[in-house]
Amino acid sequence: MNFELTKEQQMIKEMVREFAEKEIAPNAAKWDEEAYFSIEIFKKMGELGLLGIPFPEEYGGAGGDTISYAVAVEEIGRACGGTGLSYAAAVSLGASPIYYFGTEEQKQKWLVPMAKGEALGAFGLTEPNAGSDAGGTRTRAVLDGDEYVINGEKCWITNAGHARQVIVTAVTGKDDKDKNIISAFIVPTNAPGFTIQCNYDKMGVRASNTCELVLENVRVPKENILGDPAKGFKQFLYTLDGGRISIAALAVGIAQAAFEKALQYAKERKQFGQSISKFQAIQFKLADMAMEIELARSMVYKAAWLKDQGKPFTKEASFAKLFASEAGFRICNQAIQIHGGYGYMKEYGVERHLRDIKLMEIGEGTSEIQRLVIARQLGC
Amino acid sequence: MNICVLIKRTFDTEEKIILTDGIIQEEGAEFIINPYDEYAIEEAIQIRDEQGGEVTAVMAGNEDGEKELRTALAMGADKAVLINLEEDVEDGDQWTTAKVLSTYLEGKNYDLILAGNVAIDGGSGQVGPRVAELLGIPYVTAITKLEIDGRKVKIERDVEGDVEVIEASLPLLVTAQQGLNEPRYPSLPGIMKAKRKPLEQLELDDLDLEEDDVEPKTKVLEIFLPPKKEAGKILKGELEDQAKELVSLLRSEANII
Ligand SMILES: Cc1cc2nc3c(=O)[nH]c(=O)nc-3n(C[C@H](O)[C@H](O)[C@H](O)COP(=O)(O)OP(=O)(O)OC[C@H]3O[C@@H](n4cnc5c(N)ncnc54)[C@H](O)[C@@H]3O)c2cc1C
Ligand SMILES: Cc1cc2nc3c(=O)[nH]c(=O)nc-3n(C[C@H](O)[C@H](O)[C@H](O)COP(=O)(O)OP(=O)(O)OC[C@H]3O[C@@H](n4cnc5c(N)ncnc54)[C@H](O)[C@@H]3O)c2cc1C
Numbered sequence: 259m260n261f262e263l264t265k266e267q268q269m270i271k272e273m274v275r276e277f278a279e280k281e282i283a284p285n286a287a288k289w290d291e292e293a294y295f296s297i298e299i300f301k302k303m304g305e306l307g308l309l310g311i312p313f314p315e316e317y318g319g320a321g322g323d324t325i326s327y328a329v330a331v332e333e334i335g336r337a338c339g340g341t342g343l344s345y346a347a348a349v350s351l352g353a354s355p356i357y358y359f360g361t362e363e364q365k366q367k368w369l370v371p372m373a374k375g376e377a378l379g380a381f382g383l384t385e386p387n388a389g390s391d392a393g394g395t396r397t398r399a400v401l402d403g404d405e406y407v408i409n410g411e412k413c414w415i416t417n418a419g420h421a422r423q424v425i426v427t428a429v430t431g432k433d434d435k436d437k438n439i440i441s442a443f444i445v446p447t448n449a450p451g452f453t454i455q456c457n458y459d460k461m462g463v464r465a466s467n468t469c470e471l472v473l474e475n476v477r478v479p480k481e482n483i484l485g486d487p488a489k490g491f492k493q494f495l496y497t498l499d500g501g502r503i504s505i506a507a508l509a510v511g512i513a514q515a516a517f518e519k520a521l522q523y524a525k526e527r528k529q530f531g532q533s534i535s536k537f538q539a540i541q542f543k544l545a546d547m548a549m550e551i552e553l554a555r556s557m558v559y560k561a562a563w564l565k566d567q568g569k570p571f572t573k574e575a576s577f578a579k580l581f582a583s584e585a586g587f588r589i590c591n592q593a594i595q596i597h598g599g600y601g602y603m604k605e606y607g608v609e610r611h612l613r614d615i616k617l618m619e620i621g622e623g624t625s626e627i628q629r630l631v632i633a634r635q636l637g638c
Numbered sequence: 639m640n641i642c643v644l645i646k647r648t649f650d651t652e653e654k655i656i657l658t659d660g661i662i663q664e665e666g667a668e669f670i671i672n673p674y675d676e677y678a679i680e681e682a683i684q685i686r687d688e689q690g691g692e693v694t695a696v697m698a699g700n701e702d703g704e705k706e707l708r709t710a711l712a713m714g715a716d717k718a719v720l721i722n723l724e725e726d727v728e729d730g731d732q733w734t735t736a737k738v739l740s741t742y743l744e745g746k747n748y749d750l751i752l753a754g755n756v757a758i759d760g761g762s763g764q765v766g767p768r769v770a771e772l773l774g775i776p777y778v779t780a781i782t783k784l785e786i787d788g789r790k791v792k793i794e795r796d797v798e799g800d801v802e803v804i805e806a807s808l809p810l811l812v813t814a815q816q817g818l819n820e821p822r823y824p825s826l827p828g829i830m831k832a833k834r835k836p837l838e839q840l841e842l843d844d845l846d847l848e849e850d851d852v853e854p855k856t857k858v859l860e861i862f863l864p865p866k867k868e869a870g871k872i873l874k875g876e877l878e879d880q881a882k883e884l885v886s887l888l889r890s891e892a893n894i895i
């Protein structure tokens with residue numbers, strides 16, 4: 259048992275923190291206000307190797323572990339929740355499935371440019387009528403000669419507007435129990451019939467790019483099917499398990515930012531002749547916030563560690579995601595409370611954290627779905 | 639071009655200094671590469687990339703310094719040397735550090751040695767010049783620009799905001815001032831590769847030095863934090879009375895006049 263980050267992990271943490279403080283944090287309020295996705299910052303992150311942390315060097319990655327990746331997500335999220343979401347989605351949803359399930363050829367063609375930071379990828383699972391119930395996918399793919407023809411709609415797909423390709427899930431048939439067989443396809447965003455619109459007006463994570471996809475007779479070569487044609491459903495469940503670690507890390511980062519602001523403000527703000535940090539009511543809030551952040555972070559590290567060890571981590575990833583997002587929401591809420599009326603004003607930058615962190619309770623499986631996953635793991 | 643960079647591990651600039659019984663508490667504090675030394679590393683890497691050669695990062699410190707040396711390797715230095723003084727040196731000063739470093743550097747024939755202008759903790763700015771003196775090579779401090787043409791070196795240095803242009807020749811020691819360059823972030827592949835780059839660990843023994851040879855020449859009598867800033871005082875009343883009161887306070891309370 260060792261609770262310390264390794265030297266490499268520490269160095270990554272310091273590097274990403276410095277980078278995020280200098281290059282991301284100063285722009286976060288503006289990007290939020292203008293709902294601006296900064297492709298420039300993703301170029302810089304790519305040059306630093308951040309988009310390839312958990313992938314081996316042979317695929318253009320840095321050969322780092324999941325813990326290093328989680329540390330990087332936390333630090334970027336601490337600077338800007340929206341940029342953090344796009345970063346986590348690029349690595350966990352855009353690139354990881356191809357690393358886990360792709361053929362050697364697919365990895366060379368699609369993963370390497372992403373790991374090197376030269377391209378972004380997206381993952382299109384959710385549909386207007388299939389959210390938590392992802393098995394209810396209506397998008398269909400039909401084999402026609404050497405090509406699949408895909409028709410359907412996807413909604414709220416992160417990074418699709420800047421992606422080179424989207425991994426799209428679609429129904430390809432029915433099994434003997436009459437259940438849909440779902441497969442995953444690598445669909446280049448420049449394919450004819452593929453329309454991508456990114457006009458959502460979001461509550462938070464506004465610096466991340468979120469899009470609506472329409473596929474009308476989009477043709478992809480047969481070899482663009484990802485992994486086992488009959489196991490698309492299982493594959494995205496595994497992908498989401500990994501993604502949940504990153505969403506949990508992102509929640510920790512956003513909560514950490516809110517906490518730091520609240521602590522500093524509490525020391526500076528004077529009411530009734532003293533710093534409000536001298537009031538036990540405020541102290542108890544700060545104590546709870548610090549404790550919950552530390553607990554959430556520990557759970558993130560544990561889930562990441564299990565994944566790195568090749569051990570089962572489904573339950574722990576859900577623990578981490580569920581706890582970090584719900585505790586994070588409480589923390590961001592209390593951070594505003596500690597700021598009083600100032601916290602309600604955009605100028606102080608704490609209300610943004612609450613808007614950003616709300617998504618962590620929804621994306622990659624809502625809190626309710628996390629509880630279902632955990633309960634299933636308990637054998638219920 | 640054979641280049642050496644001298645590196646110190648210092649308190650993070652954001653760290654709050656806590657004193658207990660006159661000793662600075664290091665427990666739990668974050669440490670970084672001295673920011674001025676980062677300019678030195680960056681400059682060394684740039685020169686190496688242009689002119690070829692090798693960059694060695696050297697630190698006199700303790701075991702924990704490995705992290706800062708690995709960071710220098712991650713930025714792009716080729717190898718690192720950690721001279722671990724933990725066992726042998728209880729108290730050291732600038733003389734100690736300079737003696738240790740110069741003994742190591744003696745006979746290594748570096749063309750160029752770079753150091754930081756000052757360390758942000760001790761703030762003496764002495765180690766670079768002392769090392770050069772002990773090695774018997776020229777040095778230029780607080781440089782903001784460096785151009786090397788063969789053995790000839792053209793330097794701009796910061797003199798209290800003005801620029802002084804100097805010509806020198808190799809071998810040479812320079813200390814880096816803010817403005818010399820913009821240090822790069824260590825990249826992810828750089829960090830992972832740093833693990834595999836050579837990092838040599840030495841002790842006083844390996845340099846044929848005795849504890850007596852590096853005995854500090856100075857003695858620290860007391861360490862204290864700057865006095866807490868008192869709340870300001872706003873004088874009231876007629877202007878003339880205020881002026882009178884101000885003068886008397888400057889005399890009696892502030893003891894300035
Ligand atoms: C900003 C943003 C980015 C996103 N990025 C992506 C992306 O990149 N790729 C992608 O595929 N998707 C993405 N999504 C979609 C996201 O994953 C879904 O919103 C999420 O899975 C929930 O689905 P839903 O919105 O349809 O809600 P619903 O499934 O309709 O849920 C509504 C409510 O019902 C509850 N509920 C549903 N089923 C049950 C049940 N069985 N038991 C108890 N309660 C239940 C839910 O918990 C929730 O509270 C993104 C969403 C947003 C907002
Ligand atoms: C949109 C908006 C509209 C408003 N409209 C009006 C208006 O029309 N008229 C008007 O006069 N004001 C108005 N206000 C001001 C509002 O009433 C104050 O923001 C509120 O009273 C809190 O004061 P504060 O913001 O200075 O917070 P602070 O008093 O600085 O409080 C900061 C934090 O410290 C806590 N705290 C303070 N003292 C103690 C203590 N002794 N023990 C424990 N905890 C303590 C608080 O609960 C809070 O969590 C408005 C504010 C907003 C945001």
